[in-house]
Amino acid sequence: MNDFTKYLAGRVTAGGMNRREFMGRAMAAGLTLTAASQLFATSAEAQTPKKGGHLKLGLEGAAATDSKDPAKALSQFMFVVGRCWGDMLVESEPLTGKPVPALAESWEPSADAVTWTFKIRSGVKFQNGKTLTVDDVIATLKRHTDEKAESGALGVMKSIKDIKADGGNLVLTLTEGNADLPLLLTDYHLIIQPNGGTDDPNAMIGTGPYKVASFEPGVRATFERNKDDWRSDRGFVDSVEIIAMNDATARIAALSSGQVHYINRVDPKTVALLKRAPTVEVLSTSGRGHYVFIMHCDKAPFDNNDLRLALKYAMDREGMVKTVLGGYGKVGNDFPINATYALFPEGIEQRAYDPDKAAFHYKKSGHSGSVLLRTSEVAFPGAVDAAVLYQQSAKKAGINVEVKREPGDGYWTNVWNVQPFSTSYWGGRPTQDQMYSTAYLSTADWNDTRFKRPDFDKLLLEARSELDETKRKDMYRTMAMTVRDEGGLILPMFNDFVNAASKKVKGYVHDIGNDMSNGYVATRVWLDA
Amino acid sequence: MSNPVETESLPGQRFRERFPLLALLIERMLLSLLLLVAVSVLIFGGVEALPGDFATTYLGQSATPQAVANIRAELGLDRPVVTRYFEWLAGAFQGDFGTSWASRNSVSEQVGNRLGNSLFLAGFAAVISVPLAVGLGMLSVHFRNRMPDKIINVISLAAISLPEFFIGYLLILYFAVNFGVATFPATVYEGMGFIERLKAIALPTATLVLVVLAHMMRMTRAAILSVMSSAYMETAELKGLSAFRAIVKHAAPNALAPIINVVALNLAYLVVGVVVVEVVFVYPGMGQYMVDAVTVRDMPVVQACGLIFAAVYIFLNMLADILAIVANPRLRHPR
Numbered sequence: 001m002n003d004f005t006k007y008l009a010g011r012v013t014a015g016g017m018n019r020r021e022f023m024g025r026a027m028a029a030g031l032t033l034t035a036a037s038q039l040f041a042t043s044a045e046a047q048t049p050k051k052g053g054h055l056k057l058g059l060e061g062a063a064a065t066d067s068k069d070p071a072k073a074l075s076q077f078m079f080v081v082g083r084c085w086g087d088m089l090v091e092s093e094p095l096t097g098k099p100v101p102a103l104a105e106s107w108e109p110s111a112d113a114v115t116w117t118f119k120i121r122s123g124v125k126f127q128n129g130k131t132l133t134v135d136d137v138i139a140t141l142k143r144h145t146d147e148k149a150e151s152g153a154l155g156v157m158k159s160i161k162d163i164k165a166d167g168g169n170l171v172l173t174l175t176e177g178n179a180d181l182p183l184l185l186t187d188y189h190l191i192i193q194p195n196g197g198t199d200d201p202n203a204m205i206g207t208g209p210y211k212v213a214s215f216e217p218g219v220r221a222t223f224e225r226n227k228d229d230w231r232s233d234r235g236f237v238d239s240v241e242i243i244a245m246n247d248a249t250a251r252i253a254a255l256s257s258g259q260v261h262y263i264n265r266v267d268p269k270t271v272a273l274l275k276r277a278p279t280v281e282v283l284s285t286s287g288r289g290h291y292v293f294i295m296h297c298d299k300a301p302f303d304n305n306d307l308r309l310a311l312k313y314a315m316d317r318e319g320m321v322k323t324v325l326g327g328y329g330k331v332g333n334d335f336p337i338n339a340t341y342a343l344f345p346e347g348i349e350q351r352a353y354d355p356d357k358a359a360f361h362y363k364k365s366g367h368s369g370s371v372l373l374r375t376s377e378v379a380f381p382g383a384v385d386a387a388v389l390y391q392q393s394a395k396k397a398g399i400n401v402e403v404k405r406e407p408g409d410g411y412w413t414n415v416w417n418v419q420p421f422s423t424s425y426w427g428g429r430p431t432q433d434q435m436y437s438t439a440y441l442s443t444a445d446w447n448d449t450r451f452k453r454p455d456f457d458k459l460l461l462e463a464r465s466e467l468d469e470t471k472r473k474d475m476y477r478t479m480a481m482t483v484r485d486e487g488g489l490i491l492p493m494f495n496d497f498v499n500a501a502s503k504k505v506k507g508y509v510h511d512i513g514n515d516m517s518n519g520y521v522a523t524r525v526w527l528d529a
Numbered sequence: 530m531s532n533p534v535e536t537e538s539l540p541g542q543r544f545r546e547r548f549p550l551l552a553l554l555i556e557r558m559l560l561s562l563l564l565l566v567a568v569s570v571l572i573f574g575g576v577e578a579l580p581g582d583f584a585t586t587y588l589g590q591s592a593t594p595q596a597v598a599n600i601r602a603e604l605g606l607d608r609p610v611v612t613r614y615f616e617w618l619a620g621a622f623q624g625d626f627g628t629s630w631a632s633r634n635s636v637s638e639q640v641g642n643r644l645g646n647s648l649f650l651a652g653f654a655a656v657i658s659v660p661l662a663v664g665l666g667m668l669s670v671h672f673r674n675r676m677p678d679k680i681i682n683v684i685s686l687a688a689i690s691l692p693e694f695f696i697g698y699l700l701i702l703y704f705a706v707n708f709g710v711a712t713f714p715a716t717v718y719e720g721m722g723f724i725e726r727l728k729a730i731a732l733p734t735a736t737l738v739l740v741v742l743a744h745m746m747r748m749t750r751a752a753i754l755s756v757m758s759s760a761y762m763e764t765a766e767l768k769g770l771s772a773f774r775a776i777v778k779h780a781a782p783n784a785l786a787p788i789i790n791v792v793a794l795n796l797a798y799l800v801v802g803v804v805v806v807e808v809v810f811v812y813p814g815m816g817q818y819m820v821d822a823v824t825v826r827d828m829p830v831v832q833a834c835g836l837i838f839a840a841v842y843i844f845l846n847m848l849a850d851i852l853a854i855v856a857n858p859r860l861r862h863p864r
Contacts, residue, residue, distance in 0.1 A: 058714070058811075063821035064639065065631030065830070147599065154596070217632060218821050219813040220718050243716050246817075247808050249698060254714055254811075257706040445594070 049507055053527035055237040058251045058260035059516075062244030064218030068202035070191040071144055071151035076264060076515065077244055079188055081221050083519035084240060085127070086191030086206030089118060089137065089170075090182045092430065094511035094518065097342045099182035103132065103192055103207065104170070113177035113465045118170040124230045126194045127211045128203075134165045139196025141172075144189065149201070153189040155438075177465025179472065180431040183342075187430070188519055209235025209523045218244055223522070236507070236526035255280060255500055261527065262501040264516055267381070268326030274500055281503050284328050284496045285510040285517075288340050288428020288435075291324070291380040291495060293373070293390065295488035296420040296450040305486055306365035312351060312490050313358035314401075316393040320492040323389060324382040328498050332491035335480040336439070340512035341432050343469060345477035348484070358397035370400040373421050378408035380425040386492070387423055417448045424448065428514065432476050433464050440483060449488030456482050504528050554851055561847040565840060569621070572835040573614050576828050583630055583826040604630055617832065626833035631825050636833045639818070644837065646717060647807075647814035650730050651799035654737035658799075659792055662742050666749025666788075667776050670757065673750075685743035697736045697809040704732060714811035733810040737803065741795040748791040752784035759783075786853040793849030800845075801838040 061076030070082050089104040104118040124132040141163050144151040151157065162173035174181065191206050204212040207230065210223035223240040243260065245251045251263040252270065256277045266274060266282065275282055295302040295311065302308060317331040330338065333351055337344060375387040384405055391401045406415050416424050429435040438444055441460060442452040456479060463475040483489060497515040501508060506528045511518035517525075545552040584600040601607060620627060626636035665685070669678040688696065705713035715729045756762065757780055765775040804816030815834055822830035 063631075063825060064643070064813075064818045065629060065821055065825050065827050067632050147596065150596065150600070214718070214720075216718055216813070218818070220716055243714060243811065244813075245714060245811050246820075247811065250701075250714060250809055250811050253698070253701045253706055257701075257709060257713060259705070259713055 047506060049236045049526045050528060051236050051238075051526070053237045053529065055240045055262075055505075055522060055525065055527060056260040057240070057242045057522060058245040058254045058263045059242055060246055060248070060251065060263075060265040062218050062246065066217040068204050068215065068217075069149075069197070070193070071149050071153070071189050071197075071201065073152065073189055077221075077242065079514075079519045080242060080516055080522060081212075081215070082188055082191055083208070084210040084223050084242075084522050085204055085208040085212050086193070087208055088186055088188070088190050089120075089192065090185045092183060092186050092511075092513045092518065094509045094513065097183075097340060097430075097512050099186065103137070104182075104185075107182055109179070109181070109467065111467070113179045113181070113467055114174050116172045116174070116181050117166065118172070120168055120170055121230070122168070124207050125228045126207055127205045127226055127228075128194060130194050132192065132207060134168055134170050136194055136196060137170050137192055138163050138165060139198055140190065140192045141196070143196045143198055143201070151189055153187045156184045156187050156190075156434075159184075176461065178433070179465060179467050180433050183430040184434070186513070188514075210240055213239070220244060234520075234523040237522075240522045242522070252500075255502065258502065260502075261505050262499065262521060262525075264497075264499045266498045266500050268324075268328045268498060271326060271328065271498060279503055281501055281505075283499045283501055283508055283510070285499075285515075286330065286338070286340055286512060287495060287497045287515065288338065288512075289426065289495050289497075289515075290332055290336060290338075290428075290491055291320075291383070291386065291423070291425050291493055292336075293423055293490040293492070294421070294449050295490070297488040298450040298452065299420040301365070301367045301371070302420055302488060304365045304367065306361045307367050307371075308488060309485070310358045310361035310365060310397070310399060311371070311394070313354045313361065314394040314397045314399055315390060315490055315492050316353040317351075317492045318353070319389060319393065320386060324386045325493055325495055328496040329493045330496075332493050334484040334487070334489055334491050336426060336435050336483070336489065336491060337432050337476070337480060338494050340428070341435075343432060343473045343476055345473060345480050348477070348480060351484070353393060355393075355397035358394070358399065362397065362399050370402040371421065372402045372404060373423070374404050374406050374415050374419050375423040376406045376408050376411045376415065378411050379416070379423040380495075383423045390492075417446065430513070433460070436460050436479060436483075440487070451483065451487045451489075453482065453486070501525075550854070553854060557847060557850055557854075561843050565836075565843055566618075568839040568843070569618055569836055570614070572832055572839070573617065576831055576835070577610060579826070583828065617829075621833070621836060626836075627829040629822075629827055629830050631822075631827045631830075636829050639830075640815070640833055640837065643813060643815045643818045646812065647800060647803065647816065649717075649726070650733055650737070650807075650812060650814060651796070651803065653727075653730060654734045654741070654799050655796055657734065658738040658741050658795075659745065661738070662745035662792075663749050663788065665742075666746045667753065667773075667781065669746070669750050670753045670776060670780075671773055673754065681746070685746050688739040689743035693736060693740045694805045694809050696739055697733070697806055700732050700735055701809075716811050716813065718813075730812070733803075733806050733812055736806055736810075737799055740806075741798060745788075745791050745795055749784070749788050752787040753780045756780045756784045782856075785856045789852045789856065790849045793845045793852075797842045797845040800841045 057080065059077045059080060063075060066075060066078050070086060073079060073082050087103050089102060090099045091102040092098065093100045103121050103124065105121045107116055107118045109116050120132070120134045120137055126132060141157065141160070143149050144153050145157045145160065147154065159174050159178060160172055161175045164171050172181065194205060197203065204215065209226055209229045209231065211226050213222040213224050215221045221242045225235055225238050229235050245254060245263070248265065248267050252274055254260045255263045258279065271282055274280055295308055297303060312334055321327065321329045321331055331350065333348060373387055375383050377384055387403045391403050394401045415422050426439065429438060437460065439446050439448060440451050440456065441447065442454070442457050459475055459479055463472050466472040466475065499516060504527050505525050507525045508521070509517045509524050511520065584597040605613065617627065624637055626640065628634065629636050629639065665681050669681045672678045701713055704711035711732050712728045713732060715733050717726050717729050753776060762775060762780060765779045803814065804820060807814045807816040808820065815837070819831060819834035822834065
């Protein structure tokens with residue numbers, strides 16, 4: 001460790017630098033990605049957590065219609081609530097995205113990655129005093145497999161053919177090999193409940209660091225520390241209060257007046273103003289979510305790859321990140337994966353705005369007349385602005401894009417996945433495999449670019465059961481290149497998660513897994529009085 | 530069947546002759562009921578016509594065609610609209626609004642809670658704003674075209690000209706963020722003490738008061754002024770009554786009808802029009818409940834909220850009409 005990196009580590013310890021800044025500078029100083037990550041992790045840990053206090057979060061996304069059943073959790077609000085009171089079998093490591101043990105102590109796949117054996121942690125108690133057994137785990141997984149439970153994890157569970165116990169271990173047999181199974185089990189719906197929640201799915205009893213003290217859907221949830229928590233590295237504050245705040249200005253007012261310690265979904269347009277407040281710190285984390293312009297590969301005129309390439313080169317990505325995201329994001333490269341995924345294929349050339357190349361491919365495609373792009377404010381924040389920006393940049397390449405603004409109501413049923421060229425967004429998935437399977441497999445319901453390529457499908461299935469990481473990474477590179485150069489996806493930007501906290505909040509972990517420290521914000525931070 | 534109608538119409542006429550006031554009131558109430566039924570048709574029809582579908586919105590990206598079909602069948606969406614309307618209407622008149630599609634809880638129970646919160650806020654705002662508006666109205670008549678009248682007018686007009694969310698944000702900025710004297714957010718919850726509750730609703734109440742004040746105040750002023758120019762007010766003055774006493778004793782009772790009307794209209798606004806204020810202040814009332822439900826297409830909740838809002842509006846207007854009839858001698862004894 002040279003002096004400069006030492007200095008950086010020192011600043012992290014002092015709490016003055018976030019992961020992004022640190023990584024950027026450390027890597028500029030010649031450290032590798034992993035080394036920098038580890039250094040950041042150890043420096044961040046060097047702060048000693050303080051116990052006690054009452055933590056208040058003001059979160060967007062709650063509704064009076066929220067269900068207490070974790071299987072039906074849908075909103076950002078319920079995501080954090082679930083992380084407070086429950087645990088999954090597996091968690092993902094905040095910096096690398098690799099699976100790490102939670103209620104499953106360890107796991108072992110068979111050579112073909114079809115049969116997996118999970119050792120269930122012993123000595124863990126539910127908040128109702130019952131001890132966790134493998135039967136609770138089995139009942140939970142079985143409940144999520146049932147169509148009637150309407151579980152948000154049903155898609156994940158469908159790949160599991162058989163769930164059974166072997167002594168104290170859990171044995172899962174899959175329909176086909178999947179090297180990513182542990183990561184799939186990090187899904188936030190899959191909270192292990194006593195007897196699988198079959199007695200009362202709404203009981204909100206789990207093994208998490210906080211017990212639910214009160215819950216009023218769409219209004220407020222309060223928690224008290226679970227004194228029997230099986231982990232000592234979390235749950236530092238005595239009590240947590242999560243208040244539903246769906247109005248962006250209300251959240252900012254509540255944070256700047258010190259009534260809450262943490263808010264989510266800060267609008268990039270107002271970040272600059274919020275930064276001026278002396279007591280507030282803006283927390284921006286790279287994410288997997290991305291904003292997209294999608295073309296149907298099987299519908300004219302988009303069935304012509306030259307036209308698709310022309311439209312890809314006509315996108316001013318840097319401009320998009322700067323204008324639409326206010327700088328809180330990264331440019332995209334027309335495939336849905338970024339460096340936050342495990343096994344990210346590095347070194348693929350970044351596609352840049354190139355009106356000449358766009359004009360060349362446009363001419364080659366033989367298309368004439370305008371191209372109709374449908375958009376709406378609900379597609380993603382700033383989608384209409386983005387469409388108009390795109391219209392401008394395409395014009396310089398001689399391509400006439402006609403922008404049609406559709407009503408937000410019904411956009412997801414009538415326009416997205418129906419019309420041949422529209423704007424949309426994607427949240428991330430835990431693995432590359434899941435992202436591609438959800439939206440790029442020929443048979444996927446949500447194949448919103450109508451990308452149908454047997455060779456791609458075959459590679460996807462092969463990669464899924466490949467346990468050799470080098471080979472797997474190569475496969476993912478080929479797949480990324482295919483989508484990038486031949487698919488119907490224009491991906492101008494990955495959006496950062498922009499949250500904000502009071503400076504009293506310490507120990508915030510920038511988790512690449514998902515927004516709000518992967519939902520664990522309340523269990524990971526502490527208050528510095 | 531034509532005979533009984535004729536015989537029945539005779540006692541009906543007699544009733545009308547004997548109790549003209551009562552007949553007028555009953556007629557007015559029946560009219561309100563009819564209006565409510567008509568509104569229910571509009572609400573149900575409007576909600577049916579909304580684009581987007583609950584099942585796909587609710588399931589989001591996990592919606593498989595099978596799951597969507599399951600949900601639609603389970604909710605009975607495959608049955609004809611007319612059947613569903615009458616079932617819903619029958620339930621609604623017995624106070625049963627069905628179960629929420631999204632949370633599967635009883636709508637009536639949830640609505641009860643939220644309506645209580647909304648009425649608490651609206652009631653409190655009314656308790657402050659109505660006497661204040663009428664009082665200020667009288668005051669500005671007393672000082673008409675002089676400085677106090679002008680100040681009251683300018684301030685109340687300024688308040689009504691600003692959109693309510695803006696007033697809300699201004700109050701939050703100054704009283705919660707800059708001075709730190711007021712409680713924000715205004716979230717109330719079960720088991721909260723009464724005093725705490727009052728503290729929590731201080732800012733939203735202030736916003737609502739500012740919004741409705743000007744309308745009521747100006748109507749009071751105009752109504753009293755028009756009475757002031759009548760002959761009996763001159764008599765009162767000649768009798769040697771003080772100006773303020775003349776306003777309170779003689780002018781105000783005669784100006785009551787228009788004032789009651791505008792007060793009722795504003796009360797109705799306080800209950801049904803506070804959606805934006807509730808969202809801005811994070812107050813768990815009916816408005817926010819309805820907004821949440823619309824977002825996920827939770828139709829039973831949307832319909833219940835719509836119907837309750839309509840009922841409140843119709844009821845308050847009916848009450849205003851009845852009070853106006855009772856207060857007005859000319860309407861009390863129609864020719």
